[in-house]
Amino acid sequence: MTQPTVLPPLPRLPNAVPRSGVSTEARRALRQLLDDMDRALATAFRDGADASALARRRGDSVGRVVVHVWTACLGDVTGAALFAIGGFGRGLLFPRSDVDLLALVQHSDAARMRALEQFFATLWDIGLKVGHAVRDVEQCRALAAQDASVFTSLLDARRLAGDAAMEDALASIVDDPALWxxxxxxxxxxxxxxxxxxxxxxxxxxxxxxxxxxxxxxxxxxxxxxxxxxxxxxxxxxxxxxxxxxxxxxxxxxxxxxxxxxxxxxxxxxxxxxxxxxxxxxxxxxxxxxxxxxxxxxxxxxxxxxxxxxxxxxxxxxxxxxxxxxxFEEMLEPPSEPRPVGEDFLRYGSRLAVRDPDLFMRRPSALVDVFILRLGEPGIVGFTADTMRRIHQATAHYGTTLGDTPEVLQAFLQLLRLGAPAVEALWRMNRHGLLASVLPAFGKVFGRMQYDLFHAYTVDEHTLRVLRNVARFADPAARQEFPMACGIWPTLEKPELMLLAALFHDIAKGRGGDHSVLGEEDARAFCARLGLPGSDVDLVAWLVRWHLLMSVTAQRQDITDPDVVQRFAESVGNRERLDHLYMLTIADIIGTSPKLWNGWKDRLLADLYTATRYALASDDELPRDASVRIQECRDEAMARLREEGFSEPVVTHVWNDFPEQSFLRHHPEQMAWQTAAILRAQGATPLIEVHPLSVRGTTELFVYTPDRDGLFAAVTAMLDRLHFSVMEARIFNTRNGMALDTFLLLDTESQQPATPERAEELKLRLHRALSQPGHTHQPSRRNMSRHLKHFQAVPKIAFATSADRTRLSLVCSDRPGLLAAVSQAMVEAEVRVHDARIATFGERVEDFFLISDRRNAPLGLAQQDRLLHALLDRLGSGKRAQA
Structure with a gap:
C-alpha cells in the first residue's frame, strides 16, 4: 500500500541566468542538485510515496534544470524551441529514464547549432542521460509522414523553452488530417x-x-x-x-x-x-x-x-x-445491417451483439451461450463494443456466484461437450474475465508464478496452454507429431472429462500442501455441481490427483523393468485412465515449457503407454520371468541380423559373452545395431558407433572397448566438451571384460538429436580420446548461466543398498558439466557406474545411478561417505546434506 505522498520540494535555481553558457562551478552545482533530488525521491519512495507522483516530481525537477541550461546556452531565442517528448513529454521521469528532447528550428545556422551542441553537452555533463534530435519543421513533417513511431512521439511533445510560435508549427504537423x-x-x-x-x-x-x-x-x-x-x-x-x-x-x-x-x-x-x-x-x-x-x-x-x-x-x-x-476497429468499420443469429443475438458484419441489452443480467447462462454461438458463426472476429461492455458488467455483477448457478453450469457443461473447439471458447472467456467467475478456483491462480526455471508460465497461462495442447490431438494435422495421442482422441466417449482434468490439474498451486490432493477435492466438488455421474467424477478426480504419475514413472524409473511397468499398470487400473493420462501428460509437459519436450520423452512415454496397455489387456500379470523378455529380444534381434547377412552361429558367438541384462534393458533394434557394429569391427577397439536418430528418439552412442576404471568419466567428459546432454546410460560388461556402454544423447542447446555432422564429430573425437587409456580426461570449465546462478540449492544425496549394487540418488541444481563432474567424483571415490537415469526439470536435476566398488560389490558406509564428500566438493557446495 502506498502512503499519502510527501514529495520533496522542487529544486531552487538561480534567479539570474547567465547568457554565456554554464560555468564549471555552475555545472557542479547543478549535478549536485540533481543528485540531491534523486536521493530525496528514493527516500520518499522507500517511505511509501506514490510512484506516479514521484515520477512527475522528477520530471518537473529535471524540466526546470533543462530550461535553466537552455536559457544559459541560447537565451531568448526566436525561431527555435525545445520540446520534451516520450515519457518526459508526458511529464514522467523514472529514476534512470532517458531525458528525450526535440529541438525544433526554423533554420539551422552555424551559430545556433554550436549553441545547441553546447546545450546538449552541458546536460550530459551534469549527469542527465539525454536522447535528442534537432530538426527543422519540414524535416519533422517528412519523418512523421514516413514513420508512425515518429508521428506518435510528437503527440506527447510539450514545449519547455524557446519560441512559443514553434508550438503552432508542431501542431500543424500533429493536427494534419492527411498525416496518418x-x-x-x-x-x-x-x-x-x-x-x-x-x-x-x-x-x-x-x-x-x-x-x-x-x-x-x-x-x-x-x-x-x-x-x-x-x-x-x-x-x-x-x-x-x-x-x-x-x-x-x-x-x-x-x-x-x-x-x-x-x-x-x-x-x-x-x-x-x-x-x-x-x-x-x-x-x-x-x-x-x-x-x-x-x-x-x-x-x-x-x-x-x-x-x-x-x-x-x-x-x-x-x-x-x-x-x-x-x-477502435469497430468504430472505423462501415455500418452494416443487423442479421438475426438465434433468438437472442444479432450479427453486425463480423461482430456479435445482443438483442436485449439486459439479456446477460436477466439470464446469466447467456454469458456462456454467446461464446458457444461464436464458435458456430464463421467469420466472426469479436463482439460489438456494447456487448463486450455488457459481458463485463454482468460478470462483475454476479462475481463468483456464477459458479453456483445451475443454468450457467449446464451451459458450461454444454460448451465442454463440444470437445476440442471448446478450448478456443474457454480461452476467449478467460480474456473477458468470465472463466474465473464460472470457476472461482481458477481466479486464485490468475497470475500465479512459481519461482523456478521449470515452469515457464503462470499457472493460469500454463493451464490454458495445456488445454490448447489437448485440443491439438483432435487436429488431423497434428497426427505426424502426436500419432498415438491423435489416435486416442477420437475414441473418447466424453472429451469434456479430458478438458475438465486439464482445467483442474494445477488449480490448487500456491495454497500450501500437495496441489494434486487439493486439486482432486476441487475437481470432485465442481464435477458434482455439474451433475456428472459418479464414474465420470471419479475419472476426472483421479486424473487430477495422479497427473504427474506417468511423467515421474517414465523419467525417474527404468521402464524396461517389468516390475516397474506392472506397478504402474496396477496404479492406473484400466485402459480408460491410461488413455486420458497419456494425453494429459504430453499436454502438461509441453505446456510447462516448450523446451521440455523432445523426441526422447516422446518415445519414453510411448513405450510406457504401450507396455502398460499390454499389461492391462492381459488376463494375467505382465510376465515377470525375465527369461521370456530376454528370449523375445534375442529372437527379434537375430531376425534383423539375418536380414543383414549375418549367420546365426557368428551372432551367437558374440552374444555368448553378453550379459542377459543387456537383452532385457535394450530394444531388439538396439541389440541388432550394436551386434552388427561389433562384427564389422572384427576385433578392433575401441569401437565407437553413433546412431544420429535411434529408436528412443535420441542420438545413441555405443562404446565397446576393454573395460577400465574411469571409462564412464572419460566418456562423459568428452560429451560435456562437445555439448551433449545424457538422457540415459546403460553400463554393461561382457564376460570377457569388454565394456558394453550405451548412452542416449541430445544436443544440449537444441534438445534435439544430433545432426549427421555432429554425430560423426562425436565418433572421431571419442575414438581419439579412448585410444589414450592413460590420459586423464577432465571436463571443460564453463561459466554458469546468469539464470542458473539464482537457483542453486544444497545437493541432496541418498544411498540405498541391494544385494549386489548401491543405488545413488542425486537431487541438485543444474549447472554446466554436472554429469561430467559427478563422474569425476566417482573416479576419485573408486566407484563404478552400472546404470544411470538422468532427468532435468528446469534448474533441478534428479539423477539416479546403480554403482558398486571396484570389486563390483555394494558400497560400504565408509566408501559411501567418501563418495558423498567427493560429490559435494565437485558440485561446489560448502554445505553438506544427505537426504
Missing part, C-alpha cells in the same frame, strides 16, 4: 504492437518480463492513449470513458494496473541503478523485499507474490488492450 488518418494509424499501431509482443514470446508471462515494452506493459497503456487521441480526440482514460470506449470499471482496472506497473518500474530502476526495464532474476527477490512482500510458506514465497502482482496487472492491461483495440 485514423485507419492507417490504427493499423500501424497494431502492427507495432504485434511486432513488439513477438519479441517477448507474445505473452505477458515471461519469467523475466519487460515491465515497459512487454505484452501488457506500460507501453500498452501509452498506446491506448495515443489511439484515443488520434481516433477519438480522447487524450486520457477519463476522456475515453466519456466517449464510450471504456466503462468505469475498465478505466479503474487500467488505472490500478498502471499504478502497479509504475511502482514496479520505479523500484526496478532504483534496485538496478540503471534504466533496466526487465524484471530479471537478479533483482526479483530484492524487489520483493523492497516492496514489502514476505514468504507465507514454502509454496507461496514473497517473490512469487511480488511477481503475481506484476502478472495480474500486465495480463489485465493486455486483455483490455486487445478488447479496446477491437472497439
Amino acid at each position: 488518418p485514423p485507419a492507417p494509424y490504427l493499423a500501424a499501431r497494431l502492427a507495432e504492437r504485434d511486432a513488439r509482443h513477438a519479441r517477448y514470446n507474445d505473452t505477458a508471462y515471461n519469467l523475466e518480463p519487460n515491465v515497459k515494452d512487454g505484452p501488457g506493459g506500460l507501453r500498452t497503456l501509452d498506446s491506448l492513449r495515443w489511439l484515443g487521441h488520434r481516433l477519438a480526440h480522447a487524450d486520457d482514460f477519463d476522456d475515453m470513458e466519456h466517449e464510450g470506449l471504456l466503462d468505469p470499471a475498465e478505466r479503474s482496472t487500467l488505472e490500478e494496473a498502471e499504478a502497479t506497473l509504475r511502482r514496479y518500474r520505479y523500484a526496478l530502476h532504483l534496485e538496478a541503478g540503471r534504466a533496466e526495464e526487465r524484471l530479471l532474476f537478479d533483482y526479483q527477490r530484492a524487489l520483493a523485499a523492497r516492496l514489502g512482500f514476505e514468504d507465507e510458506h514454502e509454496k507461496n514465497l514473497g517473490v512469487e507474490q511480488f511477481m503475481q502482482g506484476y502478472y495480474r496487472a500486465a495480463s489485465q492491461v493486455e486483455r483490455l488492450g486487445v478488447q479496446i483495440a477491437e472497439r
Whole structure:
C-alpha cells in the first residue's frame, strides 16, 4: 500500500541566468542538485510515496534544470524551441529514464547549432542521460509522414523553452488530417504492437518480463492513449470513458494496473541503478523485499507474490488492450445491417451483439451461450463494443456466484461437450474475465508464478496452454507429431472429462500442501455441481490427483523393468485412465515449457503407454520371468541380423559373452545395431558407433572397448566438451571384460538429436580420446548461466543398498558439466557406474545411478561417505546434506 505522498520540494535555481553558457562551478552545482533530488525521491519512495507522483516530481525537477541550461546556452531565442517528448513529454521521469528532447528550428545556422551542441553537452555533463534530435519543421513533417513511431512521439511533445510560435508549427504537423488518418494509424499501431509482443514470446508471462515494452506493459497503456487521441480526440482514460470506449470499471482496472506497473518500474530502476526495464532474476527477490512482500510458506514465497502482482496487472492491461483495440476497429468499420443469429443475438458484419441489452443480467447462462454461438458463426472476429461492455458488467455483477448457478453450469457443461473447439471458447472467456467467475478456483491462480526455471508460465497461462495442447490431438494435422495421442482422441466417449482434468490439474498451486490432493477435492466438488455421474467424477478426480504419475514413472524409473511397468499398470487400473493420462501428460509437459519436450520423452512415454496397455489387456500379470523378455529380444534381434547377412552361429558367438541384462534393458533394434557394429569391427577397439536418430528418439552412442576404471568419466567428459546432454546410460560388461556402454544423447542447446555432422564429430573425437587409456580426461570449465546462478540449492544425496549394487540418488541444481563432474567424483571415490537415469526439470536435476566398488560389490558406509564428500566438493557446495 502506498502512503499519502510527501514529495520533496522542487529544486531552487538561480534567479539570474547567465547568457554565456554554464560555468564549471555552475555545472557542479547543478549535478549536485540533481543528485540531491534523486536521493530525496528514493527516500520518499522507500517511505511509501506514490510512484506516479514521484515520477512527475522528477520530471518537473529535471524540466526546470533543462530550461535553466537552455536559457544559459541560447537565451531568448526566436525561431527555435525545445520540446520534451516520450515519457518526459508526458511529464514522467523514472529514476534512470532517458531525458528525450526535440529541438525544433526554423533554420539551422552555424551559430545556433554550436549553441545547441553546447546545450546538449552541458546536460550530459551534469549527469542527465539525454536522447535528442534537432530538426527543422519540414524535416519533422517528412519523418512523421514516413514513420508512425515518429508521428506518435510528437503527440506527447510539450514545449519547455524557446519560441512559443514553434508550438503552432508542431501542431500543424500533429493536427494534419492527411498525416496518418485514423485507419492507417490504427493499423500501424497494431502492427507495432504485434511486432513488439513477438519479441517477448507474445505473452505477458515471461519469467523475466519487460515491465515497459512487454505484452501488457506500460507501453500498452501509452498506446491506448495515443489511439484515443488520434481516433477519438480522447487524450486520457477519463476522456475515453466519456466517449464510450471504456466503462468505469475498465478505466479503474487500467488505472490500478498502471499504478502497479509504475511502482514496479520505479523500484526496478532504483534496485538496478540503471534504466533496466526487465524484471530479471537478479533483482526479483530484492524487489520483493523492497516492496514489502514476505514468504507465507514454502509454496507461496514473497517473490512469487511480488511477481503475481506484476502478472495480474500486465495480463489485465493486455486483455483490455486487445478488447479496446477491437472497439477502435469497430468504430472505423462501415455500418452494416443487423442479421438475426438465434433468438437472442444479432450479427453486425463480423461482430456479435445482443438483442436485449439486459439479456446477460436477466439470464446469466447467456454469458456462456454467446461464446458457444461464436464458435458456430464463421467469420466472426469479436463482439460489438456494447456487448463486450455488457459481458463485463454482468460478470462483475454476479462475481463468483456464477459458479453456483445451475443454468450457467449446464451451459458450461454444454460448451465442454463440444470437445476440442471448446478450448478456443474457454480461452476467449478467460480474456473477458468470465472463466474465473464460472470457476472461482481458477481466479486464485490468475497470475500465479512459481519461482523456478521449470515452469515457464503462470499457472493460469500454463493451464490454458495445456488445454490448447489437448485440443491439438483432435487436429488431423497434428497426427505426424502426436500419432498415438491423435489416435486416442477420437475414441473418447466424453472429451469434456479430458478438458475438465486439464482445467483442474494445477488449480490448487500456491495454497500450501500437495496441489494434486487439493486439486482432486476441487475437481470432485465442481464435477458434482455439474451433475456428472459418479464414474465420470471419479475419472476426472483421479486424473487430477495422479497427473504427474506417468511423467515421474517414465523419467525417474527404468521402464524396461517389468516390475516397474506392472506397478504402474496396477496404479492406473484400466485402459480408460491410461488413455486420458497419456494425453494429459504430453499436454502438461509441453505446456510447462516448450523446451521440455523432445523426441526422447516422446518415445519414453510411448513405450510406457504401450507396455502398460499390454499389461492391462492381459488376463494375467505382465510376465515377470525375465527369461521370456530376454528370449523375445534375442529372437527379434537375430531376425534383423539375418536380414543383414549375418549367420546365426557368428551372432551367437558374440552374444555368448553378453550379459542377459543387456537383452532385457535394450530394444531388439538396439541389440541388432550394436551386434552388427561389433562384427564389422572384427576385433578392433575401441569401437565407437553413433546412431544420429535411434529408436528412443535420441542420438545413441555405443562404446565397446576393454573395460577400465574411469571409462564412464572419460566418456562423459568428452560429451560435456562437445555439448551433449545424457538422457540415459546403460553400463554393461561382457564376460570377457569388454565394456558394453550405451548412452542416449541430445544436443544440449537444441534438445534435439544430433545432426549427421555432429554425430560423426562425436565418433572421431571419442575414438581419439579412448585410444589414450592413460590420459586423464577432465571436463571443460564453463561459466554458469546468469539464470542458473539464482537457483542453486544444497545437493541432496541418498544411498540405498541391494544385494549386489548401491543405488545413488542425486537431487541438485543444474549447472554446466554436472554429469561430467559427478563422474569425476566417482573416479576419485573408486566407484563404478552400472546404470544411470538422468532427468532435468528446469534448474533441478534428479539423477539416479546403480554403482558398486571396484570389486563390483555394494558400497560400504565408509566408501559411501567418501563418495558423498567427493560429490559435494565437485558440485561446489560448502554445505553438506544427505537426504
